[in-house]
Amino acid sequence: MRRNLFRAVSLFLLSVCLPTFAVTQSYGASVGPDLSELVKKLKPTVVNIGTSKTIKPQRPYMRRSPNPFGDPFEDFFERFFGETPQRSYKERSLGSGFIISDEGYILTNYHVVSGADEIKVKLSDGREFKGEVKGLDEKLDLGLIKIETKGEHLPVAELGDSDKIRVGEWVMAIGNPFGLAQTVTAGIVSAVGRVIGSGPYDDFIQTDASINPGNSGGPLFNMNGEVIGINTAIVAGGQGIGFAIPVNMAKGTLNQLKEKGRVTRGWLGVVIQQITPELAQSFGIQENVGALVSEIVKDGPAEKAGLKAGDIILEFNGRKIKEMNDLPRIVASTPIGNKVPVKIVRNGKQEEIAVVIERLKDDSVEEEPAAAPDKLGMGVSELTRDLAAKLNLKETSGVVVTEVKPGGLADEAGITPGDFINEINGAKVSTVGEYNKAVESARKGSVVRILLKRGDSSLFVAMKLD
Known part of the structure; x- marks a missing residue:
């Protein structure tokens, strides 16, 4: 069901029809908030x-x-x-x-x-x-x-508290649908906490405020003029079914984006699944709440702390895990290195285990620095199991291209992100260090020959260093 919903969700361009939000009474008057002053302030x-x-x-x-x-x-x-x-x-x-x-x-x-x-x-x-x-x-x-505005002070949108929104409250979207600048639409919060299958941190606000292609990235305001969400996705072919990222999730990443350009997240090292009523009964718990651990990642924080497959995580760092999808969001926002209490059920009895949170190593393909970008114009990373799955690669170790600079040598040679590097000038490459050494040894005017694997095929490319 969730997979089918994800197939129907367009994450790149938003397209929903305008909902009717005014209630027409028998005497012809319409009931709804007058947004004119709020719009004037927020545009x-x-x-x-x-x-x-x-x-x-x-x-x-x-x-x-x-x-x-x-x-x-x-x-x-x-x-x-x-x-x-x-x-x-x-x-x-x-x-x-x-x-x-x-x-x-x-x-x-x-x-x-x-x-x-x-x-x-x-x-x-x-x-x-x-x-x-x-x-x-x-x-x-x-x-x-x-x-860059040369010191000019710009009007700033106030960020609200998306944890306080209520289903049924009025919201307003302002954006650029189909290039129609500063378009205003309104509706209500249809639901919160929606999981649409777009990733491990799904927690969307659902709204029937009309949003269309070009609204992506625009704000969803409450009636206090505060941003409570970032308009992001719709159900393709649906009417009045749009999704916005809760602004509180964005607030938790802004400092990292400003300072580092990317986000580092916490990692627990478990594979989890939803608790069904039947599973709850089999494990001897009264309610189907929590996250069931089905696998422990080798050498991960959970294994080091003593967590086991079959444990049911009820609380993490004092926060209740009502259902499976709560856990990844809470773990991700936990500072790296923090020692946190984890309340579990094991063999029908409650226990508490302390876990030291580590960094999610596959969090971004940009975590490894680009190797000699001035020479070849591409960045590489050492392959992890999760990155291999993300790039649909059969290999689970080695060096993979993660970034290609437009107009660079690699770009001109036809190299693309996801290409797996086997050899450089006949020498086997297994790590980023070996890649850097091979590239740095190439002199100006020489040719760098790379053996790539792309899908099920292998091919050579050559680049002459200027």
Whole structure:
């Protein structure tokens, strides 16, 4: 059921129909909040975001989704010329955001600004500024950008408390749907705590306020004029079913995004599952609450603390685990190195175990520094099991490309994120250290030959160092 819902959820462009929120009475008058003064106050805090990125054509050996019926023109060119004639092109997209600091910091969605070559930010008064990405959090779909206003103080959106919102209360969205700047729509909070299958930290606010393509990253305001959510997703084909990231989740990451450009999260090292009534009965507990540990990660914090498969986690650091999805969110927000009490049920009896939280190592493919980007124009990372699953790789160790600089040597050679590096100039590469050593030893004017694995195929690429 959850998987089917995720398939229906569009995380990149929002598209829902406008709900009717006014109640028409028999005498023709409509009942609903007058938002005009609130809109006048809040519009200047909302920005329109336009991005462009260069999309390079995939060479024949790079095709990931071939036409199942074949392409006669492509077959012709491949047979006689060896390559389909294609050109790079610019992909442009629109989104929204809101100002959170008079220094020019703007919060939006990760999917709005990730990978953009150019970001343009348009204020409510029509002025445009160049935007610069300061931090990205793919797991929460958050992006932090900044504009330079030469000391001008900007109007700032006030961040509210999303833990206090109630189902049925009025909310308002302001954004840039279909490029229609500063569009205002209103509705109610339809539900809270929605899990839609987009990731381990799902906790969405559901709303029927009308949001459409271009609303991504825009604010969801309460009637006090406070931001309570960041509009992010919809159910494709549905009407009045939109989702927003609770602003409290964003507030917990902002400092890290500003200071480090990415988010470091806590890690417990367990695989968990939902408690069903039958499982609850079999484990001798009265209610189907908590998170059932089905597997312990070797050498992880949980194993070191003595947690076992079959334990049921009822509380973590004093916070109750009502259902499985509560645990990943709470663990992720726990500071690394903290020793926290974990209340469990084991063999029908309650126990408390202390666990020292460690860093989630696979939290970002950007955690490993880019290897010699000035020479090859790409960043690499040592492969972990989770990163391999994320990139759909069969290998579980080695070196993988995580970033390719547009216009760099690697980009020109056709290297793409997710490529697995086997060899450099005939030498086996198993670690980032070996990769760095091989690249740094290459001299100006020499050729660097790399043996890559992409999917089930292997290929050589060569780059001449300028």
